[in-house]
Amino acid sequence: MTHRDELLEATLDSLPEGLALLGDDSQVVFWNQAAQAITGYAAFEIVGRSAPDGLNPLLDCCGSPEHPEDHPETGRGFLVHARHKLGHELSNMARMLLLRDGLGARIGTALLFHPAECLEALPHGETGENENVQASQDDLKDRLESLFEDLTHGGTDFGVLWITVDQAHELRKTHGAGACEAMFLKVERTLAHGLRPAEHLGRWGEDEFLVISHERTPSLLADHAQALAGMARTADFRWWGDRVSLTVSIGAAQAESTAPLADLLERAKAAMFSSHHAGGNKITSAPGRHSCSPS
Numbered sequence: 192m193t194h195r196d197e198l199l200e201a202t203l204d205s206l207p208e209g210l211a212l213l214g215d216d217s218q219v220v221f222w223n224q225a226a227q228a229i230t231g232y233a234a235f236e237i238v239g240r241s242a243p244d245g246l247n248p249l250l251d252c253c254g255s256p257e258h259p260e261d262h263p264e265t266g267r268g269f270l271v272h273a274r275h276k277l278g279h280e281l282s283n284m285a286r287m288l289l290l291r292d293g294l295g296a297r298i299g300t301a302l303l304f305h306p307a308e309c310l311e312a313l314p315h316g317e318t319g320e321n322e323n324v325q326a327s328q329d330d331l332k333d334r335l336e337s338l339f340e341d342l343t344h345g346g347t348d349f350g351v352l353w354i355t356v357d358q359a360h361e362l363r364k365t366h367g368a369g370a371c372e373a374m375f376l377k378v379e380r381t382l383a384h385g386l387r388p389a390e391h392l393g394r395w396g397e398d399e400f401l402v403i404s405h406e407r408t409p410s411l412l413a414d415h416a417q418a419l420a421g422m423a424r425t426a427d428f429r430w431w432g433d434r435v436s437l438t439v440s441i442g443a444a445q446a447e448s449t450a451p452l453a454d455l456l457e458r459a460k461a462a463m464f465s466s467h468h469a470g471g472n473k474i475t476s477a478p479g480r481h482s483c484s485p486s
Contacts (some may be wrong), residue, residue, distance in 0.1 A: 204304075209283075211237075211250065211288075213300040219250070220299070229283070229306060231276030245274025249283060249304065269464075270307055270457035282307040314456045316396010327393035331401055334391055338403065339452040350412040350445040352402040352419065353459040354382075357438045357471035360396040362430075370430045371398075378437060381426040385419050387404045399463075409445045409476050416441045424472075440466035444477035 200221075203210055209221050209226035218427035219242070222234040230246060242250045247270050273281045285304040292298050313335065315328055338349050356378055363371040379400065383392055387405065402419070404413040423439040442462025446455050458477035466473040 198406075201276065207305070209302075209304045212300040213250070213302065215297060215299055217251065217300075226304075229304065230273070230281065234276075241290045243276070245276070245278075246475060247273075248348060249281075249285065269461040270454060271304070297386060297406055312458055313453055315401075316399040321394075321397060324397060326433040328395060328443075331391065331393045331395060331403065334403055334448040335452060335456075339446060339455075342446055343448045346445065347405060348407045350404050350406055350409070350443060351414070351455060351459050352400075352404060352416050353395065353442040353456070353463040354400040354402065354419075354439050355398055355463055355467055357440055357467065362435060366430055373430065374428050374435065374437070377426050377428045378439070380417055381422055385422045387415070409443070412443045412445055413474055413476045416443045420472070420474060438472035440471045442477060443474060445479075448481075 203212075203221065204223045206223055206225055210221070211226055212221035214220050218239060219237045220239070222232075222237045226234050226237075230249075232246065235248075237242075246327065255427040270283060271283050271285045273283060276360050283304040283305045285302060288301045288303075289297055290299040290301055305391065313332055315332075334357055335351075338351055339344070342349065353401070357375065359371060359374070362374055375394070375398075378428045379392065379394070382400065386402070387393055389405055391403040393401060404412055404415060406415050420439050420441055423437055426437050428435045442459040442465070443456050444459035444462060446452075462477040464476040466475040469475075
C-alpha cells in the first residue's frame with residue numbers, strides 16, 4: 192500500500208459516520224471503523240462477502256445501481272431500518288452518493304450512515320429567518336402530534352403530502368426572494384382550493400408545503416396528490432410581466448400506528464425527493480416502514 196493509500200484509508204476510517212464503499216457489483220470493498228461500531232460487524236465480515244440479512248435494508252434499499260434515479264436525495268438523508276449483529280433493530284439516517292470516473296461512468300457507491308438518535312424530532316424543511324414559515328411549521332407539528340396520538344388509540348387514519356415547487360430554486364436565483372415568496376403565496380392559495388374538509392395545508396420549509404390529509408388508503412392519498420399537482424400547474428404566476436409555469440413534486444405517505452411519527456415524515460420526504468430528482472411534476476407514494484424502495 193502506498194503512503195497516499197494509507198492516508199486515504201486512515202482518513203476514511205476516522206470519519207464519525209459509518210462509511211461503506213460498494214463496487215459496481217454492489218459488493219462492499221471498504222467498511223470503516225464507525226460502520227463496525229454502529230452495526231457490530233467487523234470489516235472482515237462484510238468486505239467482499241454477501242451482506243448479512245439484517246444489513247440488506249441498509250446496503251441495498253436505495254434502488255438498483257442501474258437505475259440511479261431510484262436513489263433518494265443524497266444530501267439530506269433518509270431513514271433506514273436494519274439489524275445489529277446482536278439482533279436488535281437499528282434506525283439509521285443514511286446518505287448515498289453514486290461514484291463516477293472521469294468519463295461519467297458509474298464505478299461504485301458511497302453510503303454514509305449514522306444512528307437516528309432523535310426520532311422524536313420531526314423532520315421538516317429549512318425556515319431561514321422566515322417567521323411565517325416557522326409559525327406554520329409549529330401549527331402543523333401540533334396537529335400532526337395530536338392526530339398521531341389519536342391514531343395510536345384507534346383514531347382516524349391520516350397521511351401527509353410533502354410538496355416542493357420544482358421551479359423554486361431557479362426562480363430565487365433569477366428573480367430573487369421576493370418573487371419566490373409571491374410564487375409560494377400563489378401556489379398555497381391554489382392548492383387550498385383543492386383541499387378536502389378538515390385537511391390542513393401549510394409551509395413546511397422555505398421551499399416546501401405539507402398537507403395533512405384524512406384519505407384512508409395510500410392509493411386514495413396518491414389520487415388526491417395527483418389532483419393537487421394538476422391544480423398547481425394551473426396557477427397563473429406572473430412576475431414583472433413574465434409568466435412562470437409551475438409544477439410540483441409530491442411525496443405521499445400514510446401514517447402507521449406501529450411506526451414513529453418522524454418515520455412518516457421521513458418516508459414522505461424521501462418520496463418527494465424521488466419525485467423531484469426524476470424530473471419533477473411527479474407523485475411518488477412512499478412504501479411502508481418495512482419496505483425501502485419508492486413505489
